[in-house]
Amino acid sequence: MEIKKTSMQAYIIKFIFKIAFCFIASLLAIFLIFNYMINLHILLPSNYSQQMVEKSKETIKNAKEVTSELIPENLNYVILDKQTLNVKNGSMSDSEIKKAKLSVKDPQIGTNVYEVIERSKEYCVIHYHLAVQFKNPMLRKLIPYPEIALIALFIIILLIALYILSLQFSNRIKNRIKQIQLCY
Structure with a gap:
């Protein structure tokens, strides 16, 4: 062999x-x-939610009343009174509301974003993540x-x-x- x-x-x-x-x-x-x-x-790309918020910002600022239909799909929001920061309306959990109130006073930069849209008598705070995510x-x-x-x-x-x-x-x-x- x-x-x-x-x-x-x-x-x-x-x-x-x-x-x-x-x-x-x-x-x-x-x-x-x-x-x-x-x-x-x-x-969806990581900045997809950010783009949707930017597109709807002016509509939200100028709307007579902010409703869930004005908020981009799959995002949580809260409407806070400008003077007292009391919740008027929204879809955020209690822990998110605490973070949203903090972001009104001190905006944070990161991947967990609380976008504050200032209106005449209130703040609209929209929460989103800067991360790639499934569309479904x-x-x-x-x-x-x-x-x-x-x-x-x-x-x-x-x-x-x-x-x-x-x-x-x-x-x-x-x-x-x-x-x-x-x-x-």
Whole structure:
């Protein structure tokens, strides 16, 4: 029986290159899936809510009364009296209302935004996140941060690829050892 003269070092180098290829291919696949989902409007860009608030700002400022129909879809809001900061109307939870009242006095910059729209006798505060999110409200509640889900998917794909490559590598080594044992 003739033994193929391939060194252990060559097996290891091939294994490392396969791992690198799997890593790059998985990363590229996740990137393409993410872009595909944005292009099909399955995912909304991170500034989508901000754009919707900007478009409706003038309408809200000039409206006789602020109603939920004036507020962009899927966003929470509260109407606060300008003098007392008492709640007149809105859809925010109590904890969000506390943050909204604080944002009237001291606007915060970050990904968790409370946009204050000043009106003649009241403030309209709209809450939104600067984050990529699903267009579908059910998916948005189920998976609030799609980027994290895609990173988890990347890790799962990579772990599966590493497992398969490890099995291949160990089988090659076993076969190589058997060939050497048969020769001696």
